[in-house]
């Protein structure tokens with residue numbers, strides 16, 4: 418009897434649902450603690466363009482007043498294009514896809530408060546934290562990996578952000594590699610970014626992405642960008658030349674049943690190039706300090722620490738560049754989403 422019971426249990430464990438791999442097909446949302454904003458639902462029902470936005474940059478990335486103003490500005494850019502924004506976050510254990518402007522503000526305020534109380538109630542939510550954040554009724558800013566997971570559940574294909582996480586400098590001893598990279602390999606949501614900051618080892622990050630079969634393309638150039646600067650010294654493995662070509666690549670990747678994302682690197686706009694080179698020096702100094710004071714080995718705290726330190730060292734001027742590139746990525750994401758929706762009509 419015990420044997421028969423064990424066999425039945427094994428069958429249940431390995432029945433169709435439990436062997437479905439992450440990626441596709443998309444699971445049903447029935448009964449899940451996910452609130453899709455009515456505006457997003459309407460856009461989905463009508464096949465209109467939608468762009469997902471992350472919220473770690475609100476809660477852990479930018480200081481006030483930028484954490485209050487930038488998210489609204491990003492959503493306005495999309496609305497002006499006729500694209501529906503879907504900012505993704507966790508509020509009191511509910512996974513939100515699309516927020517009210519009062520909720521965007523609430524997240525910024527919670528991020529600010531968390532800097533004082535250590536963030537007991539507010540998490541930086543990567544994909545691995547999603548389940549517990551819901552169960553423990555947390556508030557959370559979702560990272561690239563967290564946002565991709567939720568966007569995928571909600572059926573949103575395009576996501577714009579500033580920079581992605583990656584392989585940290587010194588990863589050969591610290592093992593610090595962002596789960597953003599794993600998500601890029603197995604979640605079919607396109608990520609529009611400005612590359613990554615040189616707080617990371619950009620060469621190793623590109624190698625990791627290659628090893629994990631992630632298509633990486635620079636937008637209208639072959640230079641892989643480095644966040645504040647349009648070049649990183651590395652070439653992108655490929656170049657995509659228009660929003661239309663990106664949208665076609667997304668659709669073809671889906672039709673080929675591939676589970677991966679497409680990572681698009683968009684260079685920061687020209688008027689910010691000169692500022693970028695000066696910022697680069699502050700990045701170098703911040704990384705050096707993080708090694709000296711041990712922050713480099715502090716796990717998920719190191720990225721926010723470095724971002725904050727760069728902003729201090731540049732008396733806040735890194736933030737202007739940061740905002741400019743995020744808004745530019747949002748605009749490019751909107752153009753891609755419009756093409757994508759048009760091609761699928």
Ligand code: PSU
Pocket residue numbers: 471473474477478543559560561562579580581582583594595596597614716717718720724
């Ligand atoms: N890089 C930035 N700004 C950010 C982040 C990265 O220049 O705000 C955030 C993003 O949300 C990214 C996350 O997904 O940090 C990566 O964190 P980690 O390295 O702990 O995986």
Ligand code: MN
Pocket residue numbers: 593594595596716717
């Ligand atoms: Mn890390």
